[in-house]
Amino acid sequence: xxxxxxxxxxxxxxxxxxxxxxxxxxxxxxxxxxxxxxxxxxxxxxxxxxxxxxxxxxxxxxxxxxxxxxxxxxxxxxxxxxxxxxxxxxxxxxxxxxxxxxxxxxxxxxxxxxxxxxxxxxxxxxxxxxxxxxxxxxxxxxxxxxxxxxxxxxxxxxxxxxxxxxxxxxxxxxxxxxxxxxxxxxxxxxxxxxxxxxxxxxxxxxxxxxxxxxxxxxxxxxxxxxxxxxxxxxxxxxxxxxxxxxxxxxxxxxxxxxxxxxxxxxxxxxxxxxxxxxxxxxxxxxxxxxxxxxxxxxxxxxxxxxxxxxxxxxxxxxxxxxxxxxxxxxxxxxxxxxxxxxxxxxxxxxxxxxxxxxxxxxxxxxxxxxxxxxxxxxxxxxxxxxxxxxxxxxxxxxxxx
Amino acid sequence: xxxxxxxxxxxxxxxxxxxxxxxxxxxxxxxxxxxxxxxxxxxxxxxxxxxxxxxxxxxxxxxxxxxxxxxxxxxxxxxxxxxxxxxxxxxxxxxxxxxxxxxxxxxxxxxxxxxxxxxxxxxxxxxxxxxxxxxxxxxxxxxxxxxxxxxxxxxxxxxxxxxxxxxxxxxxxxxxxxxxxxxxxxxxxxxxxxxxxxxxxxxxxxxxxxxxxxxxxx
Numbered sequence: 001x002x003x004x005x006x007x008x009x010x011x012x013x014x015x016x017x018x019x020x021x022x023x024x025x026x027x028x029x030x031x032x033x034x035x036x037x038x039x040x041x042x043x044x045x046x047x048x049x050x051x052x053x054x055x056x057x058x059x060x061x062x063x064x065x066x067x068x069x070x071x072x073x074x075x076x077x078x079x080x081x082x083x084x085x086x087x088x089x090x091x092x093x094x095x096x097x098x099x100x101x102x103x104x105x106x107x108x109x110x111x112x113x114x115x116x117x118x119x120x121x122x123x124x125x126x127x128x129x130x131x132x133x134x135x136x137x138x139x140x141x142x143x144x145x146x147x148x149x150x151x152x153x154x155x156x157x158x159x160x161x162x163x164x165x166x167x168x169x170x171x172x173x174x175x176x177x178x179x180x181x182x183x184x185x186x187x188x189x190x191x192x193x194x195x196x197x198x199x200x201x202x203x204x205x206x207x208x209x210x211x212x213x214x215x216x217x218x219x220x221x222x223x224x225x226x227x228x229x230x231x232x233x234x235x236x237x238x239x240x241x242x243x244x245x246x247x248x249x250x251x252x253x254x255x256x257x258x259x260x261x262x263x264x265x266x267x268x269x270x271x272x273x274x275x276x277x278x279x280x281x282x283x284x285x286x287x288x289x290x291x292x293x294x295x296x297x298x299x300x301x302x303x304x305x306x307x308x309x310x311x312x313x314x315x316x317x318x319x320x321x322x323x324x325x326x327x328x329x330x331x332x333x334x335x336x337x338x339x340x341x342x343x344x345x346x347x348x349x350x351x352x353x354x355x356x357x358x359x360x361x362x363x364x365x366x367x368x369x370x371x372x373x374x375x376x377x378x379x380x381x382x383x384x385x386x387x388x389x390x391x392x393x394x395x396x397x398x399x400x401x
Numbered sequence: 402x403x404x405x406x407x408x409x410x411x412x413x414x415x416x417x418x419x420x421x422x423x424x425x426x427x428x429x430x431x432x433x434x435x436x437x438x439x440x441x442x443x444x445x446x447x448x449x450x451x452x453x454x455x456x457x458x459x460x461x462x463x464x465x466x467x468x469x470x471x472x473x474x475x476x477x478x479x480x481x482x483x484x485x486x487x488x489x490x491x492x493x494x495x496x497x498x499x500x501x502x503x504x505x506x507x508x509x510x511x512x513x514x515x516x517x518x519x520x521x522x523x524x525x526x527x528x529x530x531x532x533x534x535x536x537x538x539x540x541x542x543x544x545x546x547x548x549x550x551x552x553x554x555x556x557x558x559x560x561x562x563x564x565x566x567x568x569x570x571x572x573x574x575x576x577x578x579x580x581x582x583x584x585x586x587x588x589x590x591x592x593x594x595x596x597x598x599x600x601x602x603x604x605x606x607x608x609x610x611x612x613x614x615x616x617x618x619x
Contacts, residue, residue, distance in 0.1 A: 195512050200472045200476070
């Protein structure tokens, strides 16, 4: 079980339920910075959370948080691996597995640990990176065939033979607004050569690395276009995955990001918009130094806005007004504490950012196995109680924007 | 052998500049030249390399440098240290302190830890890097074996952060708490958490680790 393995229950995929259309209207209204009936809610759930949530709430084995809470959005991932191929198992025990993936990454997954380890990379020199030729971005297997893929397969869980993306989309869309997604260059580099090599080579030969970034950027732009084309009429929006910041700020200089990374995000966003798909950018860390750039690119929403990196959607609303929607920013560390009073304060304060629309309630990254089932249950009920428009918060939680 | 700092700075400033600018080839070549000329290796470290890494840290803190520049500087410094370290050992020179460093049990992330290691080495510390997924027992064994003065722990995930507390408690149980200062850092870690688990210090970034270690030891 992992974060991206939700396959829909729908057997009749011919149409969408009235409730689904209502959720889609809610979501789109919020992203247009208008006030829908209530604040949309969604999230990304670790497999470890879902297991304990079922157990703690006494739910049947196949119960899924998206269905159980009738959440307003689900994000799907196609096969983004540069090379579409099955995992090569290098070693395996009941406790752990080591595989080589379609990124050429040697991944070690210990089943007890929440996240995998990238141990080595097939592209371990600059020359190899420079000369690497990826599989066709429009290869049908990315969207239409089941198979191993690293993003869906090796994360908080370990899954083989993930279903075809298009089948996942079709299975979910009767019940949910469904977003497609693509990783941008930074996400690819982390997996393709490791974050340390990526940073080192950027520093060592910035222009030569810039040329590589542009080549990979063009590849993923084409992947995004192919996905949007493949999902024509089936997907409702698009997420771009890209991590370029950490707790204190950018990994590399904003100037470098603007020169080599931003243009590709801008083009993916523009293509999605040309197809009437709103865009949410997912980028961890403290991205304040480039936040205005996302507004300039007309990105519709920003996720996850990590509190531990100093991001605060109420402050951001004061600073940027309704230039962009906020998707997330509820502090999962407070959720993990289980302290109901603190959780209530955290949830209600962030709802200030929902005034006038432009807010999707989510954690500030993902719901970890450190969050109890009762806590998440409490949080959703709290948002549904206080997240009805017009937002009316208790006086001690109500803030002027 | 030259012994006036001004002369060093004039003659071997390229070493300072090479580390600061992340130029590994120049750092190595300058070090070789200096050592061949009989310059005291300890002074090369103290007069050029440590100030250079301190300046790298300052620039990193003030967003003039980012991770790529920090990694390049660390690599340049390490290249020079490879030449210098055997001479320091032979001369009996001691590091500022010995640090046992690792990412805690259950956590397999390492870039933050690696940056901390680089800054500490640049600050004159000997770093015993235990890698990732380090158990409390491994931290304790390394402290005993190496005679370390500092244990530095890193965690990226909120769910692995509690391993820091477990390790602090294990160090207490092992009877070596008084021998070591315990420093913590990583994305979810805060000063409040460091205080709660009884650590001696918390650094918000890799660049702050040298000052923190110095403060803790004093």
